[in-house]
Amino acid sequence: MVTRTYDNSHSDESTNGVVVMVEPYSQKEQIQQVVYRILDANLDRAREGLRIIEEWCRFGLNNAQLALECKRLRQEVAKWHTPELRAARDTPGDPGTELTHPQEEQRASIKSVLQANFCRIEEALRVLEEYGKLYHPTMAKACKQMRYQVYTLESSLMGHQRHQLLWRSRLYLVTSPSETLLNNVEAALKGGLTLLQYRDKTADDSLRLEQARKLRQLCHIYGALFIVNDRVDVALAVDADGVHLGQQDMPVTVARQLLGSQRLIGLSTTNKEEMQAAIAEGVDYIGVGPVYETPTKVGKAATGLEYVSYAAKNCSIPWFAIGGIDANNINDVIDAGAERVAVVRSLMQAEQPTLVTQYLLSQLNRIKPEP
Ligand SMILES: Cc1ncc(COP(=O)(O)OP(=O)(O)O)c(N)n1
Numbered sequence: 001m002v003t004r005t006y007d008n009s010h011s012d013e014s015t016n017g018v019v020v021m022v023e024p025y026s027q028k029e030q031i032q033q034v035v036y037r038i039l040d041a042n043l044d045r046a047r048e049g050l051r052i053i054e055e056w057c058r059f060g061l062n063n064a065q066l067a068l069e070c071k072r073l074r075q076e077v078a079k080w081h082t083p084e085l086r087a088a089r090d091t092p093g094d095p096g097t098e099l100t101h102p103q104e105e106q107r108a109s110i111k112s113v114l115q116a117n118f119c120r121i122e123e124a125l126r127v128l129e130e131y132g133k134l135y136h137p138t139m140a141k142a143c144k145q146m147r148y149q150v151y152t153l154e155s156s157l158m159g160h161q162r163h164q165l166l167w168r169s170r171l172y173l174v175t176s177p178s179e180t181l182l183n184n185v186e187a188a189l190k191g192g193l194t195l196l197q198y199r200d201k202t203a204d205d206s207l208r209l210e211q212a213r214k215l216r217q218l219c220h221i222y223g224a225l226f227i228v229n230d231r232v233d234v235a236l237a238v239d240a241d242g243v244h245l246g247q248q249d250m251p252v253t254v255a256r257q258l259l260g261s262q263r264l265i266g267l268s269t270t271n272k273e274e275m276q277a278a279i280a281e282g283v284d285y286i287g288v289g290p291v292y293e294t295p296t297k298v299g300k301a302a303t304g305l306e307y308v309s310y311a312a313k314n315c316s317i318p319w320f321a322i323g324g325i326d327a328n329n330i331n332d333v334i335d336a337g338a339e340r341v342a343v344v345r346s347l348m349q350a351e352q353p354t355l356v357t358q359y360l361l362s363q364l365n366r367i368k369p370e371p
């Protein structure tokens with residue numbers, strides 16, 4: 001058998017002594033080969049990406065439903081990978097195999113691995129949709145549908161990840177305005193912080209957006225959750241993991257409509273009625289306090305440790321004791337039943353936020369080891 005080359009010129013080839021005239025590819029055929037190569041490469045890319053996501057759903061999350069959806073999509077992609085497309089493959093002649101971006105060589109967290117691979121699958125499906133139109137319109141339509149199904153899968157999986165990390169988080173840093181905001185936060189992240197809230201009651205919106213973006217990026221690098229205080233619009237603008245609302249802020253139902261079910265909503269509570277109402281409204285976590293009076297929230301009466309004990313016995317969702325908590329009194333709060341605490345000054349005013357984070361976490365993990 002004589003293999004045709006991509007060279008479009010006439011040529012004679014010797015094959016076992018027999019001289020064979022090789023027909024040149026017509027321009028149309030050459031383009032078809034290129035399209036087939038693109039389809040072949042992107043079918044592989046989409047399938048590989050799906051497998052990477054599937055492995056995490058299966059082994060990382062033990063979530064059969066999500067793993068099954070990945071498998072279904074993988075098989076649907078494979079269905080379009082016909083022998084004629086595979087035959088167009090030319091790996092040695094593909095200049096793209098050598099091209100990698102430095103970001104691809106290292107990933108900071110599972111979240112980045114998942115996000116990078118969702119991106120890869122969605123891009124591949126988009127390519128399949130566009131070039132598929134030149135091959136098989138049904139394929140193009142199927143790939144478009146799959147792309148939307150992958151968006152849904154991404155949002156369920158990322159939502160699931162968020163909830164898991166929220167349940168695992170024991171320490172919550174709520175920021176205060178500071179010249180060293182980013183350094184303080186990064187130091188706390190280095191100490192093991194997994195949940196951050198950006199709170200600035202006075203900044204103008206352009207600064208607020210700029211800082212929120214930077215903090216979100218930092219949290220992304222360290223695999224931590226990023227919540228915005230009060231402002232649903234800012235949370236959406238910077239693609240935050242959620243928002244924290246107070247009793248006087250936007251109603252939870254409205255925030256939920258805007259944020260959807262996959263992002264987190266936290267609500268401040270100061271008594272059992274507010275706690276029960278918050279749970280009934282479907283918030284993802286609550287703040288419990290201020291446990292002690294605090295200059296960070298002037299004029300707000302302390303709830304004391306009784307409310308902490310009540311929460312320990314009655315709260316079915318993650319809750320964070322907040323207000324005046326520091327390295328000196330954290331064990332009293334833990335003894336009253338808290339497994340999670342939120343702090344502002346303890347970390348924002350610490351000389352060594354990494355060490356303080358590590359200390360607070362070690363105390364919180366002392367009673368019940370890390371989940
Ligand atoms: C974790 C957590 N709990 C409580 C609050 C207080 O929220 P709110 O009552 O809306 O007061 P402000 O923070 O907006 O002044 C919180 N931010 N975080």
Ligand SMILES: Cc1ncsc1CCOP(=O)(O)O
Pocket residue numbers: 174268289290291293294295296297322323324325342343344345346
């Ligand atoms: C925002 C907020 N809501 C209840 S207490 C509080 C502030 C807690 O700050 P600190 O940890 O500095 O006492």
Ligand SMILES: [Mg+2]
Pocket residue numbers: 229230244245246249
């Ligand atoms: Mg508020």
